[in-house]
Amino acid sequence: MTQTPTRSDFDQYMVPNYAPQQTIPVRGEGSRLWDQQGKEYIDFAGGIAVNALGHCHPVLVDALKTQADKLWHLANIYTNEPALELARNLVERTFADKVYLCSSGGEANEAALKLARRWAHDQHGEHKSRIVSFGKSFHGRTLFTVSVGGQPKYSQGFGPVPGGIEHGEFNDLDSVRHLIDDDTCAVMVEPMQGEGGIIPADPAFLEGLRELCDAHDALLIFDEVQTGVGRTGSLFAYMQYGVTPDILTSAKALGGGFPVGAMLTTDRIAPALTLGTHGSTYGGNALASAVALAALQHIDTPEVLEGVARKHELFREHLETINRKYQVFKEIRGMGLLIGAEMRPEYEGRAKEILPLAIEEGLMALIAGPNVLRMAPSLVIPEADIAEGMARLERAIARLVGEQ
Template identity: 45%
Template sequence: MTSQEWIDRGNAHVAKTYGRFPLVATRGEGSRLWDADGKCYLDFLAGIAVNNLGHCHPKIVAALQQQAAQLIHCSNYFHIPSQIELAELLCENSFGDRVFFCNSGAEANEAAMKLVRKYSAEHFGSDRFEVITALSSFHGRTIGTISATGQDKVKAGFNPLLPGFHYVPFGDAEALRKAITPRICAVMLEPVQGEGGVRVAPPGYLAAVREICDENNLLLVFDEVQVGCGRTGSLFAYQQDGVAPDIMTLAKALAGGPPIGAMVATEKVAESFGPGSHGSTFGGNPLMATTALAAMRTMLEDGVLDNCVAMGDYLRSRLEEFKDRYPFIKEVRGRGLILGMELTIPGADIVTQALERGLLINCTANTVLRFLPPLVVTPEEIDEAMAILDGILQNI
């Protein structure tokens, strides 16, 4: 069946919640994606920072196949060995002591928002439930997480939203301090804002936020749904700032492609989640937990983080070359292999042209081209992508 035939069928019955490109994905390997017509694309979007190990990494495929033949799902009323091992691995390599498993980043952030309210109610009273987040932030698509998100465009048409959220400029510690009232219980931030335009927390900002939270007995939540699991060059983004949160949320790349989410918390805070306080039917099921174990072990043991740092530096240097040559490029920023190139013009047409030429990237915040290649990308693949991009930029 041709791509157009698939597109026509999809347009007839699939919900129109995405502005889809005319690409029908049918096969992937490493940094490559093929469509139904056999065209090959260099994938520098990686499922929006999900396929951090590339498409169909052999260890991910093997874990899925082996576990699917043994046990796919059972209730969380029972103990699940791979879930236990995954929780141990996440805690051993982070600040955390306990992990709640779910299925997505939005669910992980919902769990975090429930936990900060529950903890605050138990320790300070029920009137202390409000949360400060950042302008330009993105935390998910549920009613709760769009309420937390600092972007009006994702909230349009969904009023009334969940009350109790306040928004301050990202990177401005003094604005955060001024926003604190007796009703605030937590601060939730992305160490690097992905959907907000690839904005990295300024040096010292997260440390200042941690200090402000400690001074006011507030919990600190880091949303690492997009930037965790190796994307910035360390296993978790917060580690590069030397600032540990009380709660961290993960999803996207945690299992290298299959859906899983997690909320990691300290023992002191996690105690507020007792039996019956929260749950997820599919969260941490054997199939996803086993696959996530394979993904995390590969990340830690196979030199993936080192490659991310090296290739991130190389890709950034190539993008900086473009900045020096093309006056409509305003800034190159990011960390590891989440990089943004901000333009003085809209970037959507560049994304479309790149797709036509076999390169997958996207545009966020209207003017920021976002580059999210797999962490196993090679210098040759970066050169290939930059040649395609250069061919487009020359004609602007």
């Protein structure tokens, strides 16, 4: 007899590296979800910036169903039409000449870092292997990417970690000048730090990184796993900054909910990954590529991208209205529909307490560290859902304040 899963099943059967909320969503449509008891929620979390077109968007559902009747997966000794179409579309819409497809953002960043070291090795020799990243950055959970990421808590207990990695201070170009030299192969940076607190890069900072990389023949890697594919209001955030990287990584919104990742680079650098130097079993999977192609084509339109800017202002206006009443936020920041609200000193570390209160009020949100409330909703969330979601958030914050 089939047994309905419960939240306690997580504790019994799953490795305890997550602590999910008690509710279990079972159905989604647009920016709304329903749990096992039929309770409705508005989704400001977006699967952590993944569900860029909401839940079960008809464009993505149609792409998945159509491809499901044709071809699912091939080994990488073959290629397939959806993968080739996805790669071509990414090249035609960006700075890139070549694309590597994989299954996640962590995989994309792992590939980017390996490519950078391999390119530097082939061009300059073994000595050119140092990598510069930034404090509070996040680049994935593989041992390499978690070591490049600037949050030691994620690598503690997993040592020895890969060497040759230095961390500067985000938005502080002088801190990079002291670290970068002719033995540096790459600088890796998020145009807007996500897990680090929703902190946009200063334009001069990214411009300076580009100049430093050029001066030392190092590669500039933009991690756009969270900021890419429409999230900031352009297809990729680098387009808004006017700073072009040598390597760019993408995932999350790229698949609109289907696991997929991509690394983009140029003809100058791509040849370093020669036959057999790197791979991904599911990279270029036909199902994933078909869905990602549909998501990319639908998002990269004026209607969607211009709507992101309008909706950013709506989110900010609602958050400022709430804050005038309850005085809980120190700063509201972000780009497009990746928005962070940092807590005031008297609420230090309490952003995480908002999440269960919001769930009880029928709203799903996120945090970026213990002190920043994070929102990464669908890029096409209706304005009515924004208004209703904010009303629910206000009730949650009123309860937080009342529990002082």
